[in-house]
Amino acid sequence: MRMRALLIGAMVALAPLGAQAFGAKQLKLAKGEEVWFAEDHTLPMVALVASFPAGSSYDPPGKNGLASFAASMMDEGAANTNSRAFHDALADRAIQLSVQTDRDWTVVTLVTLSANAKDAFKLLAMALAKPRFDGDAIARVRTQMLQNLAQQDEDPSEVAAREFNRVFFGGHPYAHSTDGDPAGLNAINRIDLKNFAASHWVHGGLKIAAAGDLTAAQLADIVKATFGPLGAKQPPLPSRAARLGAPGIHVVKMDVPQPNAVFGLPGVIRSDKDFLPAYVANYILGGGGFASRLTADVREKKGLTYDISTELSDLRRAGAIEGLVATRADAMQETLDTVRETMTRFADQGPTPQELADAKTYLTGSFPRAFASNQGTASQLSAFQRAGLSVDYVAKRNGLINAITLDDVKRVAKKLFDPGKLTVVVAGTVKSK
Amino acid sequence: MATASLLLVAGGADAEAPKAFQFALQNGMQVVVIPDRRAPVVTQMIWFKVGGVDDPQGLSGLAHFFEHMMFRGTKKAPGDTFSQTIARNGGEDNAFTTHDYTAFYEEIAKDRLAGAMALEADRMANLDLSDKAVAPERDVVLEERRMRIDNDPQALFNEQIDAALMLSHPYGRPVIGWPEEIRHIGRAEAQDFYNHHYAPNNAILVVAGDVSVDEVRNLAQAAYAKVPARELLPRAAFAEPPRMGETRLNVSSKDAKVPLFMREYRVPSYAEAAPGQAEALETLAQLLGGDYSSTLYKRLVVEKRLATNAGASYDGYHRDAGSFTLFAYPRPGVRMDVLEHAIDAVLANAAKTKPDAKDLARAKTQLVASATYRRDSQFAMASAYGQALSIGLTVFDVRAWPDRIQQVPGDQVAKVARDNLIKRESVTAELTPASP
Numbered sequence: 001m002r003m004r005a006l007l008i009g010a011m012v013a014l015a016p017l018g019a020q021a022f023g024a025k026q027l028k029l030a031k032g033e034e035v036w037f038a039e040d041h042t043l044p045m046v047a048l049v050a051s052f053p054a055g056s057s058y059d060p061p062g063k064n065g066l067a068s069f070a071a072s073m074m075d076e077g078a079a080n081t082n083s084r085a086f087h088d089a090l091a092d093r094a095i096q097l098s099v100q101t102d103r104d105w106t107v108v109t110l111v112t113l114s115a116n117a118k119d120a121f122k123l124l125a126m127a128l129a130k131p132r133f134d135g136d137a138i139a140r141v142r143t144q145m146l147q148n149l150a151q152q153d154e155d156p157s158e159v160a161a162r163e164f165n166r167v168f169f170g171g172h173p174y175a176h177s178t179d180g181d182p183a184g185l186n187a188i189n190r191i192d193l194k195n196f197a198a199s200h201w202v203h204g205g206l207k208i209a210a211a212g213d214l215t216a217a218q219l220a221d222i223v224k225a226t227f228g229p230l231g232a233k234q235p236p237l238p239s240r241a242a243r244l245g246a247p248g249i250h251v252v253k254m255d256v257p258q259p260n261a262v263f264g265l266p267g268v269i270r271s272d273k274d275f276l277p278a279y280v281a282n283y284i285l286g287g288g289g290f291a292s293r294l295t296a297d298v299r300e301k302k303g304l305t306y307d308i309s310t311e312l313s314d315l316r317r318a319g320a321i322e323g324l325v326a327t328r329a330d331a332m333q334e335t336l337d338t339v340r341e342t343m344t345r346f347a348d349q350g351p352t353p354q355e356l357a358d359a360k361t362y363l364t365g366s367f368p369r370a371f372a373s374n375q376g377t378a379s380q381l382s383a384f385q386r387a388g389l390s391v392d393y394v395a396k397r398n399g400l401i402n403a404i405t406l407d408d409v410k411r412v413a414k415k416l417f418d419p420g421k422l423t424v425v426v427a428g429t430v431k432s433k
Numbered sequence: 434m435a436t437a438s439l440l441l442v443a444g445g446a447d448a449e450a451p452k453a454f455q456f457a458l459q460n461g462m463q464v465v466v467i468p469d470r471r472a473p474v475v476t477q478m479i480w481f482k483v484g485g486v487d488d489p490q491g492l493s494g495l496a497h498f499f500e501h502m503m504f505r506g507t508k509k510a511p512g513d514t515f516s517q518t519i520a521r522n523g524g525e526d527n528a529f530t531t532h533d534y535t536a537f538y539e540e541i542a543k544d545r546l547a548g549a550m551a552l553e554a555d556r557m558a559n560l561d562l563s564d565k566a567v568a569p570e571r572d573v574v575l576e577e578r579r580m581r582i583d584n585d586p587q588a589l590f591n592e593q594i595d596a597a598l599m600l601s602h603p604y605g606r607p608v609i610g611w612p613e614e615i616r617h618i619g620r621a622e623a624q625d626f627y628n629h630h631y632a633p634n635n636a637i638l639v640v641a642g643d644v645s646v647d648e649v650r651n652l653a654q655a656a657y658a659k660v661p662a663r664e665l666l667p668r669a670a671f672a673e674p675p676r677m678g679e680t681r682l683n684v685s686s687k688d689a690k691v692p693l694f695m696r697e698y699r700v701p702s703y704a705e706a707a708p709g710q711a712e713a714l715e716t717l718a719q720l721l722g723g724d725y726s727s728t729l730y731k732r733l734v735v736e737k738r739l740a741t742n743a744g745a746s747y748d749g750y751h752r753d754a755g756s757f758t759l760f761a762y763p764r765p766g767v768r769m770d771v772l773e774h775a776i777d778a779v780l781a782n783a784a785k786t787k788p789d790a791k792d793l794a795r796a797k798t799q800l801v802a803s804a805t806y807r808r809d810s811q812f813a814m815a816s817a818y819g820q821a822l823s824i825g826l827t828v829f830d831v832r833a834w835p836d837r838i839q840q841v842p843g844d845q846v847a848k849v850a851r852d853n854l855i856k857r858e859s860v861t862a863e864l865t866p867a868s869p
Contacts, residue, residue: 042471043808075725084726084735091726092795094802113802140734143764144741150690154586256688258579290504290516300513303569306577326580358521365523365542372472372642373809 024209024381026391027220031203033227036381036391037219038211040374044114046212047374049382050227054106054200056180057173057238057317063188065180069145070196071099071106076137078126083137086123095120097127103174104316105386106200111375114213117222125226128201133193145185152179156260156427157326159252164262164322164425167246173238174318203227204234209381212374241318249336249424259428260326261336265421267312267319270387276400277408278321278416279312283359284351284409285343285417286310286323291362297342298325304335314387321416332430340419347417350410364398453818453828454646458653460662461634465818465828466649467641469811475546475642476811478538479553480819482637483630485532485608486752487668491617494610497530498574498618499626503537504528505566507559515552522548532604533752534823540812543643550656557636558660560627567620575616578609586689590864594697597680597860602673602753632663639819641811673699673754682862693864694761694772700747700853702755704824711749712837713849714757718747719796720788720846721779722759726795729761732779739767739775752824757854769863784851787843801835 027035059066075090075097077083090097093116100107108128112120152158162177169175176184206227210219244266268274279287286294286309294308310323327335351359370380384393454466488495506512519526524541539549582588592607599605609615638657640649676699703711722729722745733740743761763772788796807813821831 040471042469043805045805045809047809084731087725088795091724091799092791094799096806111806113805136735140738140741147691147741147762147765154688154690156584257583258576260584288520290513291520296513299573301569303572304576306573306580326584327576328579358517362520362523365545366525367523368472368542369474369523369525369540372469372474372811375809 023394024377024391025216027216027223029220029223031224031228033203033206033208033223034385035208035210035219035223036385037209037214037216038371038377038381039214039216040211040377041213043374044213045374046112046114046117046210046214047378048110048208048210049378050108050110051207051382051386052106052108052201053104053205053235053237054196055102055104056176056178057103058196058200058235059173059176059180059184060192062184063192064176064184065145066184066188066192066196067106067200068101068178068180069141069185069188070193070200071101072141072145073131073133073137073193074099074108074127076141077132077134078123079130079132081126082132082134086127089119089123093119095123097124101178103178107382109379117214121222121226125229128226129229131194131197133190135190138190138193142185142188145179146182149179149182149185156254156256156258157324159254160260160262160425160427163250163252163427164264164423167250167425168244168264168320168423169241169318170243170246172241172318174241174315198231199233200235202231202233202235204232206230207382207385209378209385211377211381238317244318244320245421245423247421247423249426249430251430252425252427254428256428257328258326259329259332259426259430260324261332261424261426262322262324263336263339263422263424264320264322265416265418265423267314267321267416269316269319270314272319274412274415275312275314275319277404277412280356280359280363280401280404281346281351281409281413281416282310282312282321283363284355285346285413287312288359288362291358293342293346294323294339298335298338302334302338304331304338308339329429329431332426332428336424340422343417343419343422347414347419350406350413353406356404356406356409360402360404363401367398453832455828456646456650458633458658460658460660462653462657463637463822464649464653465637465639465822466644466646467639467811467814467818468643468645469641469814470643473543473643474540474811475543475640475644476538476540476815477546477549477553478536478639478815478819479557480534480536480637480639480823481631482534482635482668482823484530484534485606486603486671487630487666488603488606488610489622492610492614492622493606494574494608494615495618495622495626496535497608497610498571498615499623500528500530500535500537501570501574502562502566502623503556503560505560505562505570507555507561509555509559510552511561515556518552519549524549530608532608534820536816536819538812538815546640546644547652547656550652554656554660557631557633557657560631562620562624562627564620567618567623571615571618574609575612578612578615582607582609586686586864587693589686590684590689590693590695590862593682593684594695594860594862597682597862598697598699598756600674600676602671604751604753628663629666632665633657633660634662635665637819637822639815641815671753676857679856680860682860684862684864685867686864687867689864689866692763692769692866694763694769694776694862695864696759696776696859696861698757698854698859699754700757700858701749702751702753702824703749703821703826703830704752705754706749709837709841709845710849711755712834712841713845714747714749714755714853715800716793716796716838716841717783717846717850718745718757719800720792721745721783723796723799728779728783728792729759729776733761733772733775737775738764739772740764743776750820750824769865773861780850780854784847784854787847790843793843793846797838797841800838804835
């Protein structure tokens with residue numbers, strides 16, 4: 001008991017943690033780029049994350065996978081440097097360039113030793129403004145992407161996620177896989193890639209977050225030289241998703257040892273005033289790992305799964321709540337029944353005051369950990385940028401979470417966690433015991 | 434309070450190198466401290482020198498199962514109090530098990546370190562194993578196995594390769610265990626395992642983050658010094674007989690959609706190798722298959738267009754043998770024997786002539802930079818030291834690694850390719866999709 005008293009006593013000190021310990025500033029630049037920066041000279045390295053409005057929701061009809069395909073070509077040669085020479089140029093300087101595409105964004109992460117920063121950004125500038133899209137590189141990447149799709153077909157978690165998006169988002173551009181489909185990938189040609197890069201790897205709507213061993217003046221120069229030459233016109237956002245969800249259970253037959261389920265509900269978008277209460281509610285129900293009700297009921301009490309979790313998916317044009325669980329075929333029905341029961345009870349009664357207090361101390365107390373490294377800092381700042389927040393959110397965030405009331409969370413939990421609206425997709429089989 | 438039997442400062446001469454401090458408590462617990470003052474948070478890791486190799490015959494998976502049981506409560510912190518308390522304080526906790534060691538960690542605000550230490554000290558001495566917790570946790574582990582291994586044709590394939598590579602050594606048994614043997618694990622076996630392996634004299638505490646060595650010494654003394662040392666079950670000295678012939682393995686899987694070629698060699702680990710040998714193997718792996726600038730990728734994927742991806746890796750952080758792995762995904766329509774022939778040609782060349790100077794410099798630059806990038810993460814730094822000490826290396830070995838990589842001569846790279854990548858010491862394996 002002494003030990004628990006010690007921790008509870010120590011918790012009083014939690015409140016002051018926050019903005020003082022870390023932070024970021026926004027640079028004021030001539031062209032109005034959105035650049036957030038956390039300067040730190042402890043290590044001789046820099047991390048920069050640039051988010052372009054170039055996600056898979058911009059894929060044109062019949063060319064599913066174009067955004068990803070273009071992103072995969074980013075390190076395949078630029079200007080007078082072919083694919084092989086470009087890869088060597090990165091590797092010679094231990095420059096780490098990685099590109100990820102989601103449904104809204106193409107996110108470019110560059111990590112470099114500060115001694116090589118100048119060369120690193122020169123290479124990135126070339127890759128963005130003058131991509132070569134050579135025929136042999138296009139053919140190679142297309143084959144890799146097609147094989148990746150084939151390999152995803154082995155994996156029930158991939159199959160379930162893909163089918164969930166298809167049924168949940170209906171006709172919206174969010175419905176198809178970010179990785180595309182075989183027909184789409186095969187239909188994409190060099191001109192498509194070139195046009196996509198020119199119209200989507202642009203200055204308009206671009207968000208940049210950097211952390212590490214640079215000065216603000218150096219970063220301003222880098223931003224100007226690297227991103228300045230890109231096109232200015234921001235591509236139009238897709239429309240708001242009108243209808244979300246296809247309630248009921250959808251089964252994709254697969255003969256696997258452990259079927260996977262993806263389940264989801266309509267959620268709230270990031271700018272909704274209910275977003276933070278929903279975030280806290282989700283933490284308590286399924287987002288909090290071992291602290292969540294779903295883990296307690298499905299894993300700890302019944303041993304039905306290794307992992308169950310839910311998260312808020314805050315896409316720009318749709319909000320959703322998505323959960324994952326995997327279990328053996330003859331336990332899937334019991335698992336899904338348990339999920340429904342736990343969710344129903346949570347929607348009806350909401351959290352206890354203790355659960356809300358615990359959620360707040362976790363969510364506020366864990367926040368500084370996101371800023372413990374240059375890469376972590378750049379990636380957290382970048383996530384806030386993509387969510388449409390302003391730079392002072394870093395300082396305000398913990399206060400906003402602490403201000404949430406039990407009534408807020410109860411109201412939002414009742415509104416969102418409606419088991420009658422659950423869309424469930426199982427990849428595998430569902431057997432009764 | 435003079436519990437520090439040894440205090441050494443690794444750092445100083447080179448301002449660029451990270452500082453790591455080491456001392457021991459009187460009960461035998463080793464402590465390493467890696468200050469990093471950038472954010473008010475710390476990472477605590479406890480590494481026990483016990484893992485899958487210590488599973489008794491017929492009970493593969495016990496060490497990993499036991500790692501799970503460490504979260505099932507003590508009398509003072511019953512049930513899931515441990516993880517709930519860490520979460521309530523803004524922390525993250527988890528654990529992992531390998532063949533050689535089992536590690537537990539918490540990432541938490543620095544003013545919560547004392548509490549996290551109190552919780553770890555409590556479960557090191559006072560775990561409360563009940564039948565009620567054992568049965569559901571066994572089901573959880575079987576689900577974990579289905580998720581990580583049984584559902585994944587490549588993971589099953591790798592499990593078969595490891596089993597085939599080792600003739601006798603328990604590295605050939607999966608850490609998570611064979612399903613039939615996991616089912617035989619009960620409370621008595623778990624209690625016995627705990628009594629013989631979980632003790633401060635079998636543990637290495639690593640703290641990275643916003644703390645000084647004096648703070649950690651005082652906190653560790655207060656939390657852990659009272660945990661008594663225990664008599665440990667001596668670890669077996671496993672023999673692994675010489676392999677007298679290469680092994681070839683063909684796995685046809687109805688679940689696999691994509692064919693895969695792999696070859697795994699048994700090679701010396703960092704713990705076993707002659708000076709410079711493991712570093713040469715590390716350099717060879719980077720040269721052959723570390724990234725898109727590597728030889729295998731350039732020859733097989735870009736030039737000959739036989740594969741969609743190809744690479745190599747050296748897994749050298751083991752107490753006993755390490756492994757060196759090659760893989761390639763054939764392009765649709767390319768025969769496995771054609772692919773293998775091309776891989777063997779690359780290997781023959783690597784064994785015959787020392788690497789091109791530019792290529793060697795590039796590989797070293799990448800490896801040395803990886804040590805700098807690792808310093809960006811408390812978790813990665815704490816892991817580097819914990820892992821090294823768990824297999825019998827020292828903090829000096831970790832610190833000097835970039836220098837030793839820099840010193841690897843080109844002809845030593847060719848020599849390890851010649852001496853260590855030999856067919857007799859390998860399993861060559863093909864995974865092919867079975868037609869339905």
